[in-house]
Amino acid sequence: xxxxxxxIDEPHPVTGVTNAKLGMWLFLASEVMLFGALFxxxxxxxxxATDWPAHGSDVLNVPLATLNTVFxxxxxxxxxxxxAALKMKDLKKFKFNMGLTILLSFGFLVIxxxxxxxxxxxxxxxSTSTFYAVYFTLTxxxxxxxxxxIITNLYLIGPGSKMWEKEPERFTxxxxxxxxxxxxxxxxxxxxxxxxxxx
Amino acid sequence: MSHDxxxxxxxHDHSHGxxxxxFWRKYIFSTDHKVIGLQxxxxxxxxxxFGFSLMLLMRWQLAFPKQAIPLIGKLFTxxxxxxxxxxxxxxxxxxxxxxxxxxxxxxxxxxxNYLVPLQVGAHDMAFPKLNMMSYWVYFxxxxxxxxxxxxxxxxxxxGWTSYPPLSVVNGPGEGFWxxxxxxxxMWLLGMVFxxxxxxxxxxxTIVTAIQLRVKGLSFMRWPVLxxxxxxxxxxxxxxxxxxxxxxxxQLMDRVxxxxxxxxxxxxxxxxxxxxxxxxxPILWQHLFWFLAHPEVYVLILPAVGIVGEIIAVNTKxxxxxxxxxxxxxxxxxxxxxxxxxxxxxxxxxxVTMSTFFQATTMIISVPSVIILTTYLLTLWxxxxxxxxxMLFATAFLPMFAIGGLTGLPLGLTASDIHLHDTYYVIxxxxxxxxxxxxxxxxxxxxxxxxxxxxxxxxxxLGKIHFWLSVIAINGVFMPMFFxxxxxxxxxxxxxxxxxxxLAAQPLNVIMSVSAWILAIAQLPFLYNMATSWxxxxxxxxxxxxxxxxxxxxxxxxxxHENFTTPVEVYRAPYEYSSNKKLLPQFVQEA
Numbered sequence: 001x002x003x004x005x006x007x008i009d010e011p012h013p014v015t016g017v018t019n020a021k022l023g024m025w026l027f028l029a030s031e032v033m034l035f036g037a038l039f040x041x042x043x044x045x046x047x048x049a050t051d052w053p054a055h056g057s058d059v060l061n062v063p064l065a066t067l068n069t070v071f072x073x074x075x076x077x078x079x080x081x082x083x084a085a086l087k088m089k090d091l092k093k094f095k096f097n098m099g100l101t102i103l104l105s106f107g108f109l110v111i112x113x114x115x116x117x118x119x120x121x122x123x124x125x126x127s128t129s130t131f132y133a134v135y136f137t138l139t140x141x142x143x144x145x146x147x148x149x150i151i152t153n154l155y156l157i158g159p160g161s162k163m164w165e166k167e168p169e170r171f172t173x174x175x176x177x178x179x180x181x182x183x184x185x186x187x188x189x190x191x192x193x194x195x196x197x198x199x
Numbered sequence: 200m201s202h203d204x205x206x207x208x209x210x211h212d213h214s215h216g217x218x219x220x221x222f223w224r225k226y227i228f229s230t231d232h233k234v235i236g237l238q239x240x241x242x243x244x245x246x247x248x249f250g251f252s253l254m255l256l257m258r259w260q261l262a263f264p265k266q267a268i269p270l271i272g273k274l275f276t277x278x279x280x281x282x283x284x285x286x287x288x289x290x291x292x293x294x295x296x297x298x299x300x301x302x303x304x305x306x307x308x309x310x311x312n313y314l315v316p317l318q319v320g321a322h323d324m325a326f327p328k329l330n331m332m333s334y335w336v337y338f339x340x341x342x343x344x345x346x347x348x349x350x351x352x353x354x355x356x357x358g359w360t361s362y363p364p365l366s367v368v369n370g371p372g373e374g375f376w377x378x379x380x381x382x383x384x385m386w387l388l389g390m391v392f393x394x395x396x397x398x399x400x401x402x403x404t405i406v407t408a409i410q411l412r413v414k415g416l417s418f419m420r421w422p423v424l425x426x427x428x429x430x431x432x433x434x435x436x437x438x439x440x441x442x443x444x445x446x447x448x449q450l451m452d453r454v455x456x457x458x459x460x461x462x463x464x465x466x467x468x469x470x471x472x473x474x475x476x477x478x479x480p481i482l483w484q485h486l487f488w489f490l491a492h493p494e495v496y497v498l499i500l501p502a503v504g505i506v507g508e509i510i511a512v513n514t515k516x517x518x519x520x521x522x523x524x525x526x527x528x529x530x531x532x533x534x535x536x537x538x539x540x541x542x543x544x545x546x547x548x549x550v551t552m553s554t555f556f557q558a559t560t561m562i563i564s565v566p567s568v569i570i571l572t573t574y575l576l577t578l579w580x581x582x583x584x585x586x587x588x589m590l591f592a593t594a595f596l597p598m599f600a601i602g603g604l605t606g607l608p609l610g611l612t613a614s615d616i617h618l619h620d621t622y623y624v625i626x627x628x629x630x631x632x633x634x635x636x637x638x639x640x641x642x643x644x645x646x647x648x649x650x651x652x653x654x655x656x657x658x659x660l661g662k663i664h665f666w667l668s669v670i671a672i673n674g675v676f677m678p679m680f681f682x683x684x685x686x687x688x689x690x691x692x693x694x695x696x697x698x699x700x701l702a703a704q705p706l707n708v709i710m711s712v713s714a715w716i717l718a719i720a721q722l723p724f725l726y727n728m729a730t731s732w733x734x735x736x737x738x739x740x741x742x743x744x745x746x747x748x749x750x751x752x753x754x755x756x757x758x759h760e761n762f763t764t765p766v767e768v769y770r771a772p773y774e775y776s777s778n779k780k781l782l783p784q785f786v787q788e789a
Contacts (some may be wrong), residue, residue, distance in 0.1 A: 004322040004760055005411065012410050019325045019410050026402045026436060034440035037486055041448065041459065049477050050463060127456030130477040137451060137459075 009169035024177040028184050035188050038138055042195060045130045052131050056197040059124075060135070061115055065197045068111050069189065075104035076186045079153075079179045086172045091164055094175070098157045101182070105150050112143055135196055142192060145185045152178055228335075230327035231759055235334050236313030237651070243305035246341060247637075248721075250296035253289040255718055260286055262711035264693040283692045287356035288382065290690060292344070294359025295386065298494065299393050300341050302632060305640055306501035307397070307435070308337065311404050311428045314647070317750035318422050320413030320768065320785075322760040325406040333399035340392030347385035355386035358690065360487060363460035363480050367452045368467045378454035387450045394443045401432035413749070415768035419525070420784065422748045422772045423518065426525050427504025430532040431497050438493035438536065445486035452478075459483075481546055488539035496535040498632050499599070500528060502639030503570055506592045509646050510574055511773040512746045513589040514581035518773050520573040527566035527573075534563040544615045553612045560610035567603050571596060586744070587661030591642030594669050595635060602630030605680060620690075623683025626676050634672045641668075644728065649743050653755040654735030660727040667720035674713025678706040745781050748772050752785040 006012075007019050015022060046052050053059045082097035119125075119132075126136040156178055163171040219225075226234060259268045260281040272279025281289075316324055324330045347354045352370035355361065361383065372378040379388075408421070408429050421429075448459040456474055460483045463476030511518050518524060540548065540556040574596055583589065605627040608614040618624065641664075648656050685703045687694050694700030694707070742751035749768065753761050768784045776782050 005325060005327075007410050015409060019406050022410060023326065023402045023406045026405055027398070030398055030402075030436045030440050033437050034444055037441035037444035037489075041444070041482060041486075044479055044482055045459070045477070048479055051477070125456075126451060127458075127475060129475045130458055133451065133455075133457035133459055133475075133478075137448060137457070141447070 009167060009173060018173050020173055020177050021180070024180050028180065031184060035141075035191075038134075038141065039191065039195065042134050042138065045134050049130055051129060056195075056199060059131070060197050061118070062197050064111050064115055065193055068108050069193050071104045071108045071111070072186045072189050075101045075108075076183055078104065079175075079182050083172065083175045083179050086164075086168070086175055089168070091161070095157055095161070098153060098175075102150060102153050102157065105146055105153070108146060109143065109150075112139065112146075138192060138196065142185070142188050145188070149178075149182050149185055152181070228331060230323070230331050232312050232316050232324045232327070232330060233651075233757060233761075235330050236309050236311075238334050239304050239308030239312060239337070242338060242341065243301050243309060246296050247301035247305065250293050250301055251718065251721075253293045253296070255714060256281060257286060257289050257293070258711040258714045260692065261694075262708045264695055284353060284356065286692050287690075288348070288354040291355045291358050291361075291386075292348075295355070296344065297632075298359065298498070299390070300337075300344060302498055302636055302640070303397070303494075304337060306498065306636065307404075307428065307431055308334070308400060310424075310501055310505065310640070310643055310647075311400070311431070313651070314750060315404055315408055315425055315428050316411065317753060317757060317761060318425050318748050319408055319411055319416060320749045320752075320762065320766045321407055321411035322762065324403050325411055326403050329399050330403050333396050333403065336392050336399065337396035340389045340396060343385055343389035343392060347382045347389065350380050350382050350385060352381055354382040357383060360491070361386065361449070361483075362487075363449060363452065363483050364462070364465055364467075364472075367449065367461060368472065371453065375454050381453070384450060384453050387446045387453070390446045391443060394439045394446070397435045397439055401435040404428055404432040405436070413766055413768055416749075416784075419522065420768055420771045421525075422504075423507035423521070423524060423528075424501070424504035424748075426528055427500045427507075430528050431500045434493040434497050434500075434532055434535060438490045438497075441486045442490035445483055445490075449483065481543070481548070484543050484546060485540070488542045489536075492539040492542065493532075493535040495628075495631065496531060498636050500532070502595065502599075502636040503528070505639045505643040505646075506574065506595050508746075508748065509588045509592040509642050510577055511775075512646075512744050513584045513586060513592070514577055515584075515745070515775045516577055516581050516773070517771075517775060518573065519576035519579075520569075521771070521773070524570060524573045527569040531563065531566040531570075534559060534566070538563050538610075541610050541615075544612050545619050557610060557612050561607075564603065564607060564610070571600055571603075586645075587656070587658060587665060588642040588646035590662070590665045591638045591645065594665070595639045595642065598630055598634035598638060598672075602627060602632075602635050605630065617686075618683060620688055621683035622679040622687050622689055625689050626679030626683060629676045629679070633676065634669070638668075641724065646744070647750075648728075648731065648735075649738035650750060650753075650755050650757070652732050652735065653738055654731055654733075655738060655743070656727045656731040656735055660723040664720060664724040664727070668717060671713045671717035671720055675710050675717060678710050682706050742781075742783070747774065747781070747783040749785055751783065 005019070009018065011017050011021075012019075017025075056062075078097045078100040082094045082101065085091075085093035085097055116136075124132050126133045156174060160174070161171070163174070225231075229235060229238075256268065256275070259266075265280055267273075267279030268275070268281060272281070275285055276282050312324070312330065316322070350370075351372075355366075355369075357366035357369050366383050369383055370381050372381045372384070378384060408425050448457070451457040452459050452461060452474075458474045458476050458478040460480050461472060461474050461476055461478045462480060465472040465476065507518055507524070538556060538559045540552060541560045544553050544556075578593070583593075585593075605623070609618055609624060609627060645656055645661055648654070682703045683689075685699055687697075687700050687703050691697075691700065695704050738755055741754050744751075749766060750757075752766050754763070766785050767787075769787050770782065770784055772784055774782050774784075
């Protein structure tokens with residue numbers, strides 16, 4: 001916005017972060033509370049349920065979910081690499097790594113789509129049982145977060161990257177924030193995967 | 200902590216502020232925090248009046264059960280009698296609108312947006328576009344809530360707390376879209392918008408207050424209002440998301456046929472409920488109150504901040520125990536996260552849980568009392584200047600005290616059994632929020648009006664407004680305590696069908712008449728607000744009250760980007776010297 005707002009591209013001497021980064025951390029704190037409430041729901045539903053699968057693997061597809069876990073963890077690495085590339089002033093390498101991140105996240109969604117459709121095909125809907133209600137709501141909300149991340153990353157690799165020419169520091173900061181968010185999405189999945197599929 | 204370096208990027212010679220923006224950019228889709236603050240304020244006042252009107256209609260039914268509402272009754276039903284269905288809708292929507300669309304947007308959206316950047320010496324919020332978005336998301340949430348009255352079964356009718364299973368089975372629709380276009384589903388959807396809006400707003404407030412402080416403004420030099428707004432923002436940030444999660448789940452229950460909150464074996468109107476069951480209705484109460492208890496402090500803390508500012512200015516004394524006050528607010532904010540289940544003593548959650556939440560509830564009353572005490576001690580020995588804002592601010596103290604102290608019997612499990620879900624609860628809560636928070640917000644309007652418009656509001660009208668309001672509002676809420684202790688439940692459409700309700704019925708007439716007088720008492724306020732903008736007495740200087748905080752360094756009204764000359768802070772707020780010489784934060788010499 002206006003140049004009259006300080007600490008857009010340099011860290012504040014007291015807090016040690018830029019405005020955007022502080023904002024992102026606060027936003028993630030709020031997200032923790034959102035998913036915290038849903039995970040609490042999972043625990044309460046499970047402990048009080050009359051019919052709950054003994055193991056998630058009895059009803060859910062663990063190999064596919066494992067592949068998805070690999071996809072997400074790899075994408076977390078590539079997004080860090082894309083940020084590191086900007087730190088080394090290499091826009092091309094940034095675009096390569098960011099592109100890879102986006103590709104991997106699309107891969108995640110495709111597999112999620114396969115999982116969902118096979119569930120629907122077998123007549124398993126959110127209304128089938130509280131297990132499926134929790135499964136679809138948690139993974140669905142996580143999926144929405146993935147979609148949000150893809151849209152942001154597409155913007156940053158596309159029209160948003162014009163900022164690199166004029167304000168490279170600020171653009172690098174944006175990628176870092178996008179990375180923070182993406183790590184969070186990844187982390188939620190790291191909790192979801194064992195909680196739903198393995199335990 | 201106080202080590203701030205001054206590296207504003209001043210001196211960039213770019214054109215800002217001066218050039219004319221088109222009307223829609225300047226006043227509608229504006230990114231200026233002051234315009235957004237006013238947008239929040241005006242919208243919130245509209246919703247406050249709307250929510251208040253709902254209650255004024257319900258008050259007719261309560262005072263004169265099953266009699267046609269004179270003059271306007273025919274607008275709502277054929278015979279002019281407020282039907283039980285409408286009564287329930289109005290009740291649920293009164294609470295929702297007043298809390299989520301009225302008081303919070305006014306206290307946080309309007310006052311926070313307008314004053315926090317000014318008080319920390321910033322040129323705008325840290326994220327101006329996000330700020331604009333926050334307002335418009337709130338606006339959409341409000342529209343969704345209003346549209347819910349247009350659905351075939353009317354608006355949400357399960358109380359502002361929306362407890363399932365009732366809220367899930369109430370007025371269901373056919374299929375997905377039919378289910379979505381019902382009052383309760385629209386309520387949930389509206390809440391998701393409002394929660395998103397407050398999330399954006401609170402991130403913005405915290406970042407602005409922390410990062411954009413001018414040179415010299417260390418944390419312990421923040422005005423109390425900034426402390427109050429930052430604490431509030433943290434509550435909004437962390438307490439609202441669980442309700443968002445709960446809202447999504449209840450929406451799934453309503454339109455997706457899930458059973459998050461629907462127990463097994465539920466029978467509705469003689470038929471088994473068609474869903475898998477296995478859910479837990481109490482879970483909703485936990486998630487709801489995890490938000491809604493901190494929400495009470497979201498309502499009260501900005502008011503505490505506003506009152507602090509006004510008391511300091513009008514006593515010309517430093518606030519007594521400023522640090523104690525700050526730490527109390529922070530402790531209050533923290534504790535508010537672990538008291539929620541005192542709303543649920545009657546759910547049978549067990550003695551251990553009840554004892555824990557009873558203990559935390561008693562603990563949280565300590566910082567509240569400290570806050571009140573610091574204000575009272577500030578008044579002690581001061582030569583108080585009774586301006587209109589000061590009248591409201593001093594009235595806030597006993598009103599908030601009544602509200603707070605009557606909360607203690609509700610926080611104790613033994614006495615709560617008798618008082619739970621009676622009018623006593625309504626009286627307690629409203630004393631905190633109506634003559635408490637709303638009086639403080641009115642005080643704030645009178646106090647900062649000269650800053651916002653450059654003109655004073657009329658003193659005479661203000662005093663009429665104050666005295667009528669303070670008498671009428673006690674007439675509305677004081678009888679509620681007696682009615683509650685007589686055992687009258689809070690959501691009765693017609694209490695005269697019970698013997699104990701019939702005995703207490705005269706109190707209802709007193710309350711209703713007081714409520715209508717209270718409504719009339721707001722007319723001079725609205726008239727005053729509207730006309731003083733153009734015809735009010737001009738404020739002769741930028742700092743007409745002789746205040747010490749940074750917003751009074753800006754001209755009135757502050758220009759786009761607030762400060763035309765660089766400002767700096769040299770001392771703590773409220774340092775009035777002993778010889779009554781004014782020492783604002785922004786003036787250098789001692």
